[in-house]
Amino acid sequence: MQKLGKQTLKLEYPVTILETASIVGPKEANGPLAKYFDQCLEDEFWGESTWEKAESKIIKETVNIVIGKSKLPQDKLEYCFAGDLLNQCISSSFGLRELNIPFYGIFGACSTFVEGMGLGAVFIESGAAENLLCCTSSHFCSAEKQFRFPLELGNQRPPSSQWTVTGSGSAILSKSGTGPYITHITTGKIVDMGIKDANNMGAAMAPAALDTLISHFKDTGRKPSYYDAIITGDLGYVGKEILIEMAETKGYQIKSNYNDCGVMIFDKATQDTHSGGSGCACIGTVFSGYWYQQLKERKYKKILLMATGALTNSTTAQQGESIPGIAHAVSIEV
Amino acid sequence: MDFWGQIDWMLVLKAFIVGGLICIIGQILIDKTKLTSARILVIFVTSGVILGGLGIYQHLVDFAGAGATVPLTGFGNALAKGAIEEVQKVGFLGAFMGGVKAAAGGIAAAIFFGYLAALISKPKMKKQ
Amino acid sequence: MEPIETKKQYQEYVNQKSPNSPILKNCFNSFWVGGLICAIGQIILEFCKYRNIELSLSNTIVSVILIFISAFLTGLNIFNKIGKFAGAGSLVPITGFANSIVSPAMEYKSEGYVMGVGAKMFTVAGPVLVYGISASILVGIIYLIFNTQAITLV
Numbered sequence: 001m002q003k004l005g006k007q008t009l010k011l012e013y014p015v016t017i018l019e020t021a022s023i024v025g026p027k028e029a030n031g032p033l034a035k036y037f038d039q040c041l042e043d044e045f046w047g048e049s050t051w052e053k054a055e056s057k058i059i060k061e062t063v064n065i066v067i068g069k070s071k072l073p074q075d076k077l078e079y080c081f082a083g084d085l086l087n088q089c090i091s092s093s094f095g096l097r098e099l100n101i102p103f104y105g106i107f108g109a110c111s112t113f114v115e116g117m118g119l120g121a122v123f124i125e126s127g128a129a130e131n132l133l134c135c136t137s138s139h140f141c142s143a144e145k146q147f148r149f150p151l152e153l154g155n156q157r158p159p160s161s162q163w164t165v166t167g168s169g170s171a172i173l174s175k176s177g178t179g180p181y182i183t184h185i186t187t188g189k190i191v192d193m194g195i196k197d198a199n200n201m202g203a204a205m206a207p208a209a210l211d212t213l214i215s216h217f218k219d220t221g222r223k224p225s226y227y228d229a230i231i232t233g234d235l236g237y238v239g240k241e242i243l244i245e246m247a248e249t250k251g252y253q254i255k256s257n258y259n260d261c262g263v264m265i266f267d268k269a270t271q272d273t274h275s276g277g278s279g280c281a282c283i284g285t286v287f288s289g290y291w292y293q294q295l296k297e298r299k300y301k302k303i304l305l306m307a308t309g310a311l312t313n314s315t316t317a318q319q320g321e322s323i324p325g326i327a328h329a330v331s332i333e334v
Numbered sequence: 335m336d337f338w339g340q341i342d343w344m345l346v347l348k349a350f351i352v353g354g355l356i357c358i359i360g361q362i363l364i365d366k367t368k369l370t371s372a373r374i375l376v377i378f379v380t381s382g383v384i385l386g387g388l389g390i391y392q393h394l395v396d397f398a399g400a401g402a403t404v405p406l407t408g409f410g411n412a413l414a415k416g417a418i419e420e421v422q423k424v425g426f427l428g429a430f431m432g433g434v435k436a437a438a439g440g441i442a443a444a445i446f447f448g449y450l451a452a453l454i455s456k457p458k459m460k461k462q
Numbered sequence: 463m464e465p466i467e468t469k470k471q472y473q474e475y476v477n478q479k480s481p482n483s484p485i486l487k488n489c490f491n492s493f494w495v496g497g498l499i500c501a502i503g504q505i506i507l508e509f510c511k512y513r514n515i516e517l518s519l520s521n522t523i524v525s526v527i528l529i530f531i532s533a534f535l536t537g538l539n540i541f542n543k544i545g546k547f548a549g550a551g552s553l554v555p556i557t558g559f560a561n562s563i564v565s566p567a568m569e570y571k572s573e574g575y576v577m578g579v580g581a582k583m584f585t586v587a588g589p590v591l592v593y594g595i596s597a598s599i600l601v602g603i604i605y606l607i608f609n610t611q612a613i614t615l616v
Contacts, residue, residue: 152539357496413595
């Protein structure tokens, strides 16, 4: 393992993403990426009595699917890195309490998935583990309940607001395998540009994404054109445009090969999701479903996967604090 | 039916227009200030109390009927009117009794029906 | 575009980048839905008049009926769709007050009937009652002071 610059780690023995799995809710199942997901739910409760239980079940079943697909015996999985948006990460810890694998609960808001992949890759590279699990989840209803308003409240969502993705994404990282490989990890810094509007998360997180993006290019000496695709987690339409324009002012042209999972997962015209998708599961499901398959089929060979998170909660929002953002990136190659 | 012939449709039209205009004020507040709905409701009820206390809101009620009483400003007006009337009747203590007394029906109904709805029904995902 | 360095520049840039609410369309919808709710109220009032019911009681009847309709529609998972369409049109009339009580009561049912339904019912309506009632008490007291002064002055 080699440190490049201040924020980037270059892995000596690239870590393989052995298998991924994703489960999404009904709204995502009506979106343009539906066919890439392992399972689409018909009902947000999924037979459970509360949103929280439903989310726990989603992450649990996603993990079961990924373990099944990998054909690894469960005792070969040495660690699990998981996190979500609900207070104290209860979806992950409740959903995975019967998993019986050493467990690290992590929180990076919507950046959790890539945060977990980065940490997991370092674990494997250092020899601490041979195979491990990264997963994350979010649920529209439980997130609305915790961060915004009751579902039945008759309010209007402003056009800059985003739609929390219901679902879960999960990946197994392995020392041995034939790729796709995680080759570099760029850990983001907390960046706060003073945005206070909780209905404009894309704008709040875009500066963090820009910071990580530039650090990655500086540390590795790469240019945007090195990658077939640069993918952010959930900046949405507003944040995506901001990132493109701000990167341009810093001398990086990313417009041609950049996309955002929040933009990809819903159809803006028919699904009324305003600025696009958000939530931990946004990049979790879109990577596990769509991008992983593209890498496997070698339609894309080098991607920079960057998950963005808004490090806020409902208390700080009520206290009028601004929203700090963070973005973690991993570069993945086949 | 005999009743429909007796409706003063002019009053209904006035209620429609005045009520609609009050809602437009609320809509502009929502779109321009990003206030949450709780704050909008608080602003409306408090302005209703103030305008009612100053005796201004009553003119609007006389003009537009339900167009002025149904919006939350009307709820505020009822609170203020109730407090003043009760003060006239029983003095100082009336200030503490009149408001709630005047609004009792609405508050009790909202609590009771709210509880009933929660007993029977479950939240559902917004399809849109 | 110039590089953005300060928070103030960024805020201005974001304001300009973020889409605005379709305010004309929203105002139009809130006007006619809000107006319609008030017109229904007025028709109920007219009916009370027809039955010779006294005015203050009639107003209470109007409130109770509209609150019932709003609670009913909320329970049927319909009110949020009306609210999404009409915005302030369904929020500002008493229907919005009722919806703000019913919706958290339903949402927090999973946390039990006392601390869930009972307590969370007032997350939005509580402030309305606190400020409405407190202001009315102040109005009563001010009225009292003002009038005694008027009496002593005469």
